Amino acid sequence: MPRAPAVIGNLVESAMGRPAQLLDAREPAPGFLELELHAEPPPGGWHPGHEIQIRATPTQGRRYTVRAVGVTDSGSERITVLAATDADGPGTMWMRRLRVGSRTTVLAGRHRPLREHGSRRLYLGDGSALGTLDACARDGNASIVAVEVPAEAVGPLTDRWPRYRFLSATGAPGDALQTWLEQAVGDGEVETLDGAVLLGHAQSIQRQRRVLTDSLHLPRQAITTKPYWATGRAGL
Ligand SMILES: Cc1cc2nc3c(=O)[nH]c(=O)nc-3n(C[C@H](O)[C@H](O)[C@H](O)COP(=O)(O)OP(=O)(O)OC[C@H]3O[C@@H](n4cnc5c(N)ncnc54)[C@H](O)[C@@H]3O)c2cc1C
Structure with missing residues:
Protein backbone atom coordinates (compact mmCIF):
# COMPACT_ATOMS: atom_id res chain seq x y z
CA MET A 1 0.00 0.00 0.00
CA ALA A 108 1.21 -5.62 11.15
CA GLY A 109 -0.38 -8.98 10.51
CA ARG A 110 0.78 -12.48 11.31
CA HIS A 111 4.49 -13.04 10.60
CA ARG A 112 5.28 -14.65 7.23
CA PRO A 113 9.00 -15.51 7.19
CA LEU A 114 11.08 -15.07 4.04
CA ARG A 115 11.35 -18.35 2.17
CA GLU A 116 15.08 -19.14 2.27
CA HIS A 117 16.83 -22.01 0.49
CA GLY A 118 19.98 -24.01 1.21
CA SER A 119 22.03 -23.99 4.40
CA ARG A 120 25.19 -22.14 3.30
CA ARG A 121 23.75 -18.86 2.10
CA LEU A 122 24.87 -15.61 0.62
CA TYR A 123 22.99 -12.57 1.94
CA LEU A 124 23.31 -9.34 -0.05
CA GLY A 125 21.66 -5.98 0.46
CA ASP A 126 22.05 -2.29 1.15
CA GLY A 127 21.37 -0.21 4.24
CA SER A 128 17.60 -0.54 3.86
CA ALA A 129 17.97 -4.32 4.19
CA LEU A 130 20.50 -4.47 7.04
CA GLY A 131 17.83 -5.00 9.71
CA THR A 132 16.26 -7.87 7.76
CA LEU A 133 19.63 -9.42 6.90
CA ASP A 134 20.58 -9.37 10.57
CA ALA A 135 17.22 -10.88 11.56
CA CYS A 136 17.73 -13.74 9.06
CA ALA A 137 21.48 -14.37 9.17
CA ARG A 138 22.53 -13.68 12.73
CA ASP A 139 22.55 -17.38 13.73
CA GLY A 140 23.91 -18.85 10.47
CA ASN A 141 27.70 -19.03 10.86
CA ALA A 142 28.08 -20.77 7.46
CA SER A 143 26.58 -17.77 5.70
CA ILE A 144 28.27 -14.80 4.06
CA VAL A 145 26.62 -11.42 4.57
CA ALA A 146 27.67 -8.41 2.47
CA VAL A 147 26.01 -5.02 2.81
CA GLU A 148 26.60 -1.82 0.84
CA VAL A 149 26.43 1.25 3.09
CA PRO A 150 27.58 4.90 3.03
CA ALA A 151 31.37 5.17 3.48
CA GLU A 152 31.11 6.89 6.91
CA ALA A 153 28.99 4.01 8.24
CA VAL A 154 31.45 1.20 7.41
CA GLY A 155 33.55 1.66 10.59
CA PRO A 156 30.77 1.82 13.21
CA LEU A 157 28.79 -0.99 11.57
CA THR A 158 31.86 -3.25 11.31
CA ASP A 159 32.55 -2.66 15.02
CA ARG A 160 29.01 -3.71 15.82
CA TRP A 161 28.72 -6.63 13.38
CA PRO A 162 32.28 -7.90 12.75
CA ARG A 163 31.03 -11.02 10.93
CA TYR A 164 29.30 -9.02 8.18
CA ARG A 165 31.21 -7.37 5.31
CA PHE A 166 30.32 -3.72 4.96
CA LEU A 167 31.21 -2.27 1.58
CA SER A 168 31.59 1.43 1.03
CA ALA A 169 29.01 2.68 -1.50
CA THR A 170 30.69 4.12 -4.57
CA GLY A 171 29.03 5.40 -7.75
CA ALA A 172 25.51 4.18 -8.49
CA PRO A 173 23.49 2.11 -5.98
CA GLY A 174 24.67 -1.51 -6.01
CA ASP A 175 27.96 -0.88 -7.83
CA ALA A 176 30.18 -1.68 -4.83
CA LEU A 177 28.25 -4.86 -4.08
CA GLN A 178 28.36 -5.92 -7.72
CA THR A 179 32.14 -5.46 -7.91
CA TRP A 180 32.61 -7.42 -4.69
CA LEU A 181 30.29 -10.21 -5.89
CA GLU A 182 31.99 -10.61 -9.27
CA GLN A 183 35.36 -10.76 -7.54
CA ALA A 184 34.14 -13.24 -4.90
CA VAL A 185 32.74 -15.52 -7.64
CA GLY A 186 35.99 -15.25 -9.64
CA ASP A 187 38.11 -16.03 -6.55
CA GLY A 188 35.99 -19.06 -5.62
CA GLU A 189 35.08 -17.41 -2.30
CA VAL A 190 31.39 -18.21 -2.64
CA GLU A 191 31.50 -21.49 -4.60
CA THR A 192 30.31 -23.72 -1.73
CA LEU A 193 27.13 -21.71 -1.15
CA ASP A 194 23.79 -23.33 -1.98
CA GLY A 195 21.33 -20.48 -1.47
CA ALA A 196 21.11 -16.70 -1.65
CA VAL A 197 18.94 -13.91 -0.29
CA LEU A 198 19.03 -10.63 -2.24
CA LEU A 199 17.26 -7.62 -0.71
CA GLY A 200 17.14 -3.86 -1.13
CA HIS A 201 17.59 -1.91 -4.38
CA ALA A 202 15.48 -3.50 -7.13
CA GLN A 203 17.79 -2.91 -10.09
CA SER A 204 20.83 -4.15 -8.12
CA ILE A 205 19.04 -7.37 -7.19
CA GLN A 206 18.51 -8.16 -10.88
CA ARG A 207 22.24 -7.72 -11.62
CA GLN A 208 23.24 -9.82 -8.62
CA ARG A 209 20.90 -12.63 -9.56
CA ARG A 210 22.35 -12.73 -13.07
CA VAL A 211 25.87 -13.26 -11.66
CA LEU A 212 24.66 -16.00 -9.32
CA THR A 213 22.77 -17.92 -12.02
CA ASP A 214 25.15 -17.36 -14.95
CA SER A 215 28.57 -17.50 -13.26
CA LEU A 216 27.98 -19.43 -10.05
CA HIS A 217 25.31 -21.67 -11.66
CA LEU A 218 23.03 -21.34 -8.65
CA PRO A 219 19.50 -22.44 -9.63
CA ARG A 220 17.00 -19.58 -9.76
CA GLN A 221 14.83 -21.39 -7.17
CA ALA A 222 17.72 -21.22 -4.66
CA ILE A 223 17.66 -17.42 -4.77
CA THR A 224 15.21 -15.41 -2.65
CA THR A 225 14.69 -11.83 -3.80
CA LYS A 226 12.75 -8.95 -2.29
CA PRO A 227 13.04 -5.38 -3.59
CA TYR A 228 12.74 -2.68 -0.94
CA TRP A 229 13.14 0.38 -3.14
CA ALA A 230 13.79 1.23 -6.77
CA THR A 231 15.46 4.04 -8.66
CA GLY A 232 12.76 6.29 -10.08
CA ARG A 233 10.02 5.13 -7.70
CA ALA A 234 8.61 6.42 -4.44
CA GLY A 235 7.52 3.65 -2.09
CA LEU A 236 7.33 -0.01 -3.08
C1 LIG B 1 9.03 -5.43 2.63
C2 LIG B 1 9.88 -4.19 2.87
C3 LIG B 1 10.64 -4.07 4.02
C4 LIG B 1 11.45 -2.94 4.23
N1 LIG B 1 12.19 -2.87 5.37
C5 LIG B 1 12.99 -1.77 5.56
C6 LIG B 1 13.79 -1.65 6.76
O1 LIG B 1 13.74 -2.48 7.67
N2 LIG B 1 14.59 -0.56 6.87
C7 LIG B 1 14.64 0.44 5.89
O2 LIG B 1 15.39 1.40 6.04
N3 LIG B 1 13.87 0.35 4.78
C8 LIG B 1 13.05 -0.71 4.61
N4 LIG B 1 12.28 -0.79 3.48
C9 LIG B 1 12.31 0.38 2.56
C10 LIG B 1 11.34 1.47 3.05
O3 LIG B 1 10.01 1.01 2.94
C11 LIG B 1 11.36 2.75 2.25
O4 LIG B 1 11.53 2.49 0.89
C12 LIG B 1 12.44 3.71 2.60
O5 LIG B 1 12.33 4.05 3.94
C13 LIG B 1 12.33 4.99 1.82
O6 LIG B 1 11.05 5.56 2.02
P1 LIG B 1 10.82 7.12 1.82
O7 LIG B 1 9.35 7.37 1.92
O8 LIG B 1 11.74 7.93 2.67
O9 LIG B 1 11.29 7.36 0.32
P2 LIG B 1 10.44 7.12 -1.01
O10 LIG B 1 9.32 8.11 -1.09
O11 LIG B 1 10.09 5.68 -1.10
O12 LIG B 1 11.51 7.44 -2.11
C14 LIG B 1 12.01 8.78 -2.30
C15 LIG B 1 13.23 8.70 -3.23
O13 LIG B 1 14.31 8.09 -2.52
C16 LIG B 1 14.78 6.94 -3.25
N5 LIG B 1 15.11 5.91 -2.23
C17 LIG B 1 14.24 5.13 -1.54
N6 LIG B 1 14.91 4.34 -0.64
C18 LIG B 1 16.22 4.64 -0.79
C19 LIG B 1 17.42 4.17 -0.19
N7 LIG B 1 17.40 3.23 0.78
N8 LIG B 1 18.60 4.71 -0.59
C20 LIG B 1 18.65 5.66 -1.55
N9 LIG B 1 17.55 6.16 -2.18
C21 LIG B 1 16.35 5.66 -1.80
C22 LIG B 1 13.63 6.53 -4.18
O14 LIG B 1 14.12 5.90 -5.36
C23 LIG B 1 12.98 7.86 -4.50
O15 LIG B 1 13.67 8.50 -5.54
C24 LIG B 1 11.48 -1.90 3.26
C25 LIG B 1 10.69 -2.01 2.09
C26 LIG B 1 9.92 -3.14 1.89
C27 LIG B 1 9.11 -3.24 0.62
Missing part, protein backbone atom coordinates in the same frame (compact mmCIF):
# COMPACT_ATOMS: atom_id res chain seq x y z
CA PRO A 2 2.59 2.64 -0.94
CA ARG A 3 -0.18 5.05 -1.94
CA ALA A 4 -3.92 4.69 -1.27
CA PRO A 5 -6.87 7.01 -0.60
CA ALA A 6 -7.07 8.03 3.06
CA VAL A 7 -10.35 6.13 3.50
CA ILE A 8 -8.65 2.86 2.45
CA GLY A 9 -5.72 3.66 4.74
CA ASN A 10 -8.18 4.16 7.62
CA LEU A 11 -9.78 0.77 6.95
CA VAL A 12 -6.42 -1.02 6.83
CA GLU A 13 -5.33 0.76 9.99
CA SER A 14 -8.48 -0.24 11.85
CA ALA A 15 -7.87 -3.90 10.88
CA MET A 16 -4.10 -4.12 11.33
CA GLY A 17 -3.10 -1.15 13.49
CA ARG A 18 -1.11 -1.84 16.67
CA PRO A 19 -0.75 1.00 19.17
CA ALA A 20 2.94 1.69 19.72
CA GLN A 21 5.20 3.97 21.74
CA LEU A 22 8.77 4.95 20.99
CA LEU A 23 11.06 3.81 23.82
CA ASP A 24 14.40 4.81 22.35
CA ALA A 25 15.91 6.24 19.16
CA ARG A 26 19.61 6.28 18.28
CA GLU A 27 21.90 6.73 15.31
CA PRO A 28 24.11 3.61 15.31
CA ALA A 29 26.04 4.93 12.28
CA PRO A 30 25.74 7.91 9.92
CA GLY A 31 22.77 7.30 7.63
CA PHE A 32 20.93 4.97 10.03
CA LEU A 33 18.28 5.36 12.66
CA GLU A 34 17.43 2.61 15.11
CA LEU A 35 14.05 2.79 16.80
CA GLU A 36 12.96 0.72 19.75
CA LEU A 37 9.21 0.53 20.21
CA HIS A 38 6.76 -1.03 22.52
CA ALA A 39 3.98 -2.20 20.20
CA GLU A 40 0.95 -4.35 20.83
CA PRO A 41 1.76 -7.72 19.19
CA PRO A 42 -0.19 -8.98 16.16
CA PRO A 43 -1.68 -12.51 16.13
CA GLY A 44 1.19 -14.98 16.63
CA GLY A 45 3.39 -12.36 18.32
CA TRP A 46 6.41 -10.41 17.06
CA HIS A 47 9.30 -12.13 15.30
CA PRO A 48 12.66 -10.95 13.97
CA GLY A 49 12.10 -10.30 10.25
CA HIS A 50 8.43 -9.35 10.82
CA GLU A 51 7.20 -6.88 8.21
CA ILE A 52 5.42 -3.80 9.46
CA GLN A 53 3.87 -0.81 7.74
CA ILE A 54 3.68 2.76 8.84
CA ARG A 55 1.26 5.39 7.56
CA ALA A 56 3.84 7.99 6.70
CA THR A 57 1.05 10.35 5.60
CA PRO A 58 -2.72 9.74 5.48
CA THR A 59 -2.34 8.53 1.89
CA GLN A 60 1.15 6.97 1.88
CA GLY A 61 2.35 3.80 3.57
CA ARG A 62 5.94 2.54 3.83
CA ARG A 63 7.14 -0.90 4.85
CA TYR A 64 9.86 -1.68 7.40
CA THR A 65 11.17 -4.80 9.13
CA VAL A 66 11.57 -5.80 12.76
CA ARG A 67 15.28 -6.46 13.27
CA ALA A 68 15.00 -7.83 16.80
CA VAL A 69 12.44 -8.61 19.47
CA GLY A 70 13.20 -8.20 23.17
CA VAL A 71 11.62 -7.54 26.53
CA THR A 72 11.39 -4.16 28.30
CA ASP A 73 12.33 -3.69 31.98
CA SER A 74 8.63 -3.90 32.81
CA GLY A 75 8.38 -7.29 31.06
CA SER A 76 6.50 -6.25 27.91
CA GLU A 77 7.72 -6.97 24.39
CA ARG A 78 9.75 -4.40 22.47
CA ILE A 79 10.68 -4.40 18.81
CA THR A 80 13.66 -2.80 17.10
CA VAL A 81 13.55 -1.36 13.58
CA LEU A 82 16.70 -0.27 11.74
CA ALA A 83 16.04 2.35 9.07
CA ALA A 84 18.38 3.73 6.45
CA THR A 85 17.92 7.46 6.12
CA ASP A 86 19.34 7.96 2.59
CA ALA A 87 15.92 8.60 1.07
CA ASP A 88 14.15 11.87 1.76
CA GLY A 89 10.59 10.66 1.23
CA PRO A 90 7.69 10.47 3.70
CA GLY A 91 8.90 7.20 5.28
CA THR A 92 12.24 8.68 6.29
CA MET A 93 10.57 11.89 7.47
CA TRP A 94 8.17 9.84 9.65
CA MET A 95 11.11 8.03 11.24
CA ARG A 96 12.96 11.29 11.93
CA ARG A 97 9.89 12.98 13.41
CA LEU A 98 9.27 10.39 16.14
CA ARG A 99 10.42 11.40 19.62
CA VAL A 100 11.00 9.19 22.65
CA GLY A 101 7.66 8.77 24.38
CA SER A 102 5.64 9.53 21.19
CA ARG A 103 2.63 7.34 20.65
CA THR A 104 1.92 6.09 17.16
CA THR A 105 0.46 3.15 15.25
CA VAL A 106 2.25 0.44 13.30
CA LEU A 107 0.41 -1.93 10.98
